[in-house]
Amino acid sequence: MRYRALVVAFLALFMGFLTACGQSPTDVSSLSYEEIRGTGLANSCPEITEFRRGSITIESDRSYQLVDLCLEPTSYAVKPEPAGKRQVAKFIEGKPLTRYTTTIDQVQGTLTSDAQGLKFVEEDGFDFQATTVLLPGGEEVPFLFTIKNLVAATQVASNVIDSSTDFEGDFRVPSYRTANFLDPKGRGLAAGYDNAVALPAQADSEELQRENIKQFEVGQGHISMQITQVDEETGELAGTFESIQPSDTDMGGKEAVDIRIRGVFYGRVEPA
Incomplete structure (x- = not known):
């Protein structure tokens, strides 16, 4: 009897552990701040729990919004400059060093x-x-x-959002650094020194000039979003995305490389 009681207790503890680990991102709303802090759950996008393939009709004479748009990256790749002229640049998979602050969330905009x-x-x-x-x-x-x-626009002339709808478009990529950032030699765009001190002999070098003259560069990225789930009752939609954008240039000190981000997204359509 004692052995059976130990087995039952172990199974109860094990099932409780599985339930806690298998908690879906949509359960975050029922958790307190202390329960979420440090777990990484806040970095996950909501999910449509049941697999749905409905449709949402966007009428041309009405105003709509896409709200609560959330993009959660699942993989990253970098395409560095090739070492030689005959080599072809290709994307190399990378590992994110940023832990629990990688998701874009609560984005909204007009849908026409x-x-x-x-x-x-x-x-x-x-x-x-x-x-x-x-x-x-x-x-x-x-x-x-x-x-x-x-x-972002659809590639097909249709006013219906369903599991075959794809959005593609361009966006702005501001500088990773702000105007008040100072590099290790105290140089900045709006503060600090204008040039590196004690290097007068190299003042005319192109590399040093690029480091001295700071710039707030704005690049351009391109994203493709493929919708795979639509809940017409709640207006929810979800799917996958692939985004290609430039990396940081250290305020003009180096050339940007292409970054490819892939992941999942969630959003909700509602009348404006």
């Missing part, structure tokens, strides 16, 4: 319909995250994961 199809214009939200990726050789590549001012 016309003769060409559907168009989404991003307007507000937590639409950027400072991220760093570690390459196999040890190089660390920082970049600003973002979809600022995204304008």
Whole structure:
């Protein structure tokens, strides 16, 4: 009897452990701050728990919004410059060094319909995250994961959102550094020194000039979003995305490289 009681207690503890570990991101709303802190659950996008393939019709004479848009990266790849002229640049998978602050969340914008199809214009939200990726050789590549001012449209002339709908569009990529950032030699765009002190002999070198003259560079990225689930009752939609954008240039001190981010997204359509 004692052995049986121990087995029952162990099974109860084991099942409780599995339940806690298998908690879906949609259960976050029922948890307290102390229960979420340090677990990484806040970095996960909501999910549509049941697999659905409904449809949402966007009427041209009405106003709509896409709200609570959340993009959660699941993989990163970097395409560095090739070592030789005959070599072809290709993406190399990297490991994120940024832990629990990699997700873009609570983004919203207008959703319209016309003769060409559907168009989404991003307007507000937590639409950027400072991220760093570690390459196999040890190089660390920082970049600003973002979809600022995204304008994405469907490729098919339809006013219906379903599991075959794809959005594609371009967005702005601001500088990873701000104007008040100072490099190790105290140089900055709006503060600090204008040039590196005690290096007058190299003042005319192109490399040093690029380091001295700081710039707030704004790049451009491109994203493709494939919808796989639609709940027409709640207006929820979910799917996968692939985004390609430039990396940080250290305020003009080095050339940007392409970053490929893949992951999952969630959003909700509602009348404006």
